[in-house]
Amino acid sequence: MNLTLYIWRQKGPDKKGGLQQFKAENISPEMSFLEMLDVVNEQLIKIGQEPIAFDHDCREGICGMCSQVINGVPHGPQERTTVCQLHMRHFKHGDSIYIEPWRARAFPVIKDLIVDRSALDRIIQAGGYISVHTGGVPDANAVLISKKSADTAMDASECIGCGACVAACPNGSAMLFTAAKITHLAMLPQGKIEAARRVCVMTEAMMREGFGNCTNHYECQAACPKDIRVSFIARLNREFIKAQLKDTG
Amino acid sequence: MLIKNTVGKKIIMAITGQMLVLFIVIHMIGNSAIYVGGLNAYADRVHALPLLVWIFRLVMLMIFSLHIMIGIELYLENRKAKPEGYAVKQDLRATFASKNMLWTGLLTGAFLVYHLLHFTFQVINPEIAALRIHDAAGRPDVSGMVLQSFQNPAVSSVYIFAVIMLSLHLSHGIQSSFQTLGISNERTLPGIIKTGSVAALVLFLGYVSIPLLIFIGVMKG
Incomplete structure (x- = not known):
């Protein structure tokens, strides 16, 4: 053709x-x-x-x-x-x-069709990790995780960080990306420890990088090649409210 | 700090927005007294407590100011975040309402100023002001003021236009506030979106009916 x-x-x-x-x-x-x-x-x-x-x-x-x-x-x-x-x-x-x-x-x-997406990496660097002592491999079943939590964490971890959500968003917001990372870690026991601090620093990093605010157009979900859901953004918002209610970060 | 964070600002928008929706619902129920000839009695009852009315007005002013100021701030930040558009862009989910929240909001706000000067402080058409003209029972004749105002096509058009703006704003705003407050999930979001649109439609009909019915002459008092 x-x-x-x-x-x-x-x-x-x-x-x-x-x-x-x-x-x-x-x-x-x-x-x-x-x-x-x-x-x-x-x-x-x-x-x-x-x-x-x-x-x-x-x-x-x-x-x-x-x-x-x-x-x-x-x-x-x-x-x-x-x-x-x-x-x-x-x-x-x-x-x-x-x-x-x-x-x-x-x-x-x-150049041409290539953009610099390293701003997404810096959002991850701000808090998209867990702090653990490295050492021997832990026993597979030492930390119990429900099937439902593991499934949700897996769904969120499907995000490949391509930035289509930002490209589709009329506000240039990276909320869907950030929400996927927040959800991925907040669903798991290892991620819960730093959940309150993480949601604050990652959303702040998002704004520092020059992304916009989410106004719930839901364009991001429609454009996402990995079907990351806007329900993760609602979960990010819940995590943020929970963090505000905590005494210490 | 809530007011410094992107999610925090949206939470303030959502809470103030929901308070304003609550007010709009109560206001509509109050208005509907006109259908049973009870508008003067209702207005008289409400204004029997001037201190409470003024406290309420100040609280409303604060809620409105927060909603408008943060709304403008979010809009400016978002516009800055997307300096260049696409030559070709398809909207997959975004709607006219969701993309024009600032404009429908500002137009509703501008109308509100007119509406307050018109029906609350009654400085726009003082010749029909209910504050001066009383009904047979000696109460301010709010009903007569409303009926005379909406017989004027210019006045009823302004009201109908404003109600359209408000309804568009709410058709996105209501569902959006639930998502922002995290009161939605995969299962409930489609229902929340539909409920928000239906609620906006109900409010539209409730508010548009009075100027429309008076203007076309169905309601004559």
Whole structure:
């Protein structure tokens, strides 16, 4: 199939960018979206032009690197799917496709479709961990965890930190990401010890990094490739209220 | 500090918002006295306690001020966090109401100032002021003031427009306040969203009916 692409090109962080039109020809429906871009890039290299810069790593939907807003939806039209797992069979011959980078103040564009998402790492650094003495491997059943708690923690830990929630949010808020990390740890006995401090410092870190406030549009849940739920944001809010009611952090 | 944290600010928004919703519900029930010809009696009863009325007004002023100030602060922070938009953007869940909370809120607030000057302090149309004109029982003629006001198409249009703004604000605000206070989960959120919309619709009908019925001449007092 043949497609017309409108892709955001930007030479560097402080350079002015704009949409540029490309033709993608003889694209097979079996290709992934990134493979389609590989084909376009090969053609660009052949004619001596600079290839389109985009992030990617595992190409199996678990690393969270591919970050493209396709036709106005982060990770494109297929629900619960990363760009690398999106296949060209979801598009039709003759389609026009708009490809833009994540947009948020906290995610500055580095080049073309690549943004700097290290602000998410700094939110984790602020409190997304537990403090334990390392040593011998603990016995598997020394700490009992209910199946339900383990399941919820696992659901929250599915977050791959791709930043689609921020890209989709009209406020550029990282609440869904932060809520997933808070929930993941707060559900488990090891995480409960620092839960009160964690929710305060992680939400403060989020604002320090320049993300917006959550106003419950729920765009994030719809865009999330891992189906992280906004119910985790309600849980973060509960954890925050609990932390306020505690005497010591 | 609650007022410094992103979640803390939202919690203040949610609590003040819910208090305002509670007021709006009580106000609507009070208004409905007009249907049974009891508006003058109701207003007279309420204003028999001037000290309580003024304490109530001051508390309402404080709640409103907090809700508006933090609302504006959140809006400005959020706009700063998203300096550049997309050439193409599809909304998957966000609604007109959820994206325009600041504007529907500010318009409702501007209307409130007009409404207070119109019906509470009665300085806009002093010729029909209930504070001066009394009914047969010697009570301020609130009912007559309302009926005469809404026969004017400009006045009833302003009220109907304001009620639309308020209802849009509430259609997002009510459900949002529950989510912010953490009183929702995977199972209950869809129901809370629906209940919020239905509540906004009920309030819309309750408030819009009076100016509308008077203007089209169904209700003549």
